[in-house]
Amino acid sequence: MKTLKIAIQKSGRLNEKSVEILKNCGLVFDNYKSSLISSVSNFPLEILFLRDDDIPEYVQDGIADLGIVGENVIAETGAKVSYLQKLAFGRCNLKIAVQNNSDLKTVEDLAGKTIATSYPVILGKFLNEKNIKANVRTISGSVEIGPGLGLSDAIFDIVSTGGTLKSNGLKSFLDVMSSEAVLIGSKAIVDNPDVAELLQRIRSVLAAKATKYVVLNIKKANLKQVIDLLPGVKSPTVIPLFEEDWVAVHSVIAEEDFWDKINSLKAAGAEGILVMPIEKIIM
Ligand code: ATP
Ligand code: ZN
Numbered sequence: 001m002k003t004l005k006i007a008i009q010k011s012g013r014l015n016e017k018s019v020e021i022l023k024n025c026g027l028v029f030d031n032y033k034s035s036l037i038s039s040v041s042n043f044p045l046e047i048l049f050l051r052d053d054d055i056p057e058y059v060q061d062g063i064a065d066l067g068i069v070g071e072n073v074i075a076e077t078g079a080k081v082s083y084l085q086k087l088a089f090g091r092c093n094l095k096i097a098v099q100n101n102s103d104l105k106t107v108e109d110l111a112g113k114t115i116a117t118s119y120p121v122i123l124g125k126f127l128n129e130k131n132i133k134a135n136v137r138t139i140s141g142s143v144e145i146g147p148g149l150g151l152s153d154a155i156f157d158i159v160s161t162g163g164t165l166k167s168n169g170l171k172s173f174l175d176v177m178s179s180e181a182v183l184i185g186s187k188a189i190v191d192n193p194d195v196a197e198l199l200q201r202i203r204s205v206l207a208a209k210a211t212k213y214v215v216l217n218i219k220k221a222n223l224k225q226v227i228d229l230l231p232g233v234k235s236p237t238v239i240p241l242f243e244e245d246w247v248a249v250h251s252v253i254a255e256e257d258f259w260d261k262i263n264s265l266k267a268a269g270a271e272g273i274l275v276m277p278i279e280k281i282i283m
């Protein structure tokens with residue numbers, strides 16, 4: 001079977017996590033900053049290192065079979081690709097922002113105004129849906145200085161913490177799109193068995209990342225209360241301790257409600273709580 005190609009960002013915000021997830025899938029490859037292509041020694045896969053903006057079209061055209069890229073870039077390029085898996089990193093929001101002293105109040109107030117952006121397609125679609133006629137001014141970077149220079153009344157850009165907005169005298173006005181990194185595939189490749197294998201590995205890594213392995217000791221009398229808090233993969237493992245009226249409980253808990261769960265477990269009498277990362281969960 002032919003060797004698959006996956007395109008990932010060469011350098012920038014998505015590079016490190018893209019390399020990490022592939023390495024966590026057990027793929028062995030060199031990640032030299034100077035090379036544009038790297039072969040995986042233990043899987044029929046080549047890695048292409050590209051600018052993120054080029055990835056959706058490369059995948060659409062089948063030059064790469066797979067790609068890792070932000071949903072925002074896919075939407076902006078309009079490339080026709082299959083979404084295979086959200087990857088839980090590179091999260092950001094695309095927002096319209098205005099100057100702190102702006103008198104714009106509702107989305108309709110944007111009519112006739114100038115909005116600077118490097119995402120004219122996503123913005124244009126949004127304005128269209130809302131039936132608002134505004135002037136979209138496309139600039140390739142430093143969009144946030146637009147209003148201060150009198151170049152635009154508003155901006156449309158990626159906002160993660162809001163720090164850049166603040167330091168440019170801007171405030172968030174409207175959320176338009178949220179985005180994260182996704183694995184995409186060309187339409188021709190979805191039934192390929194190597195893709196299925198890779199996808200299974202990626203899902204195992206993601207599932208493991210979202211959970212922690214927990215071991216704790218509990219008096220038998222309080223066991224039921226603790227079990228109710230711990231669903232486990234199937235059900236928690238309970239192991240007797242040398243001290244007769246105590247047991248050890250082994251289970252997994254979701255990262256997202258981790259601290260709530262730990263506090264409830266402590267309140268239910270759990271002692272000696274150990275928490276460990278999980279490398280993979282095979283599904
Ligand atoms: P390239 O040189 O590959 O074109 P770039 O400068 O366009 O890189 P980066 O700034 O590295 O891109 O961002 C890549 C992607 O990371 C964005 O398209 C977006 O999906 C995601 N991202 C997550 N958080 C942020 C953020 N705070 N600012 C910008 N992008 C972010
Ligand atoms: Zn880019």
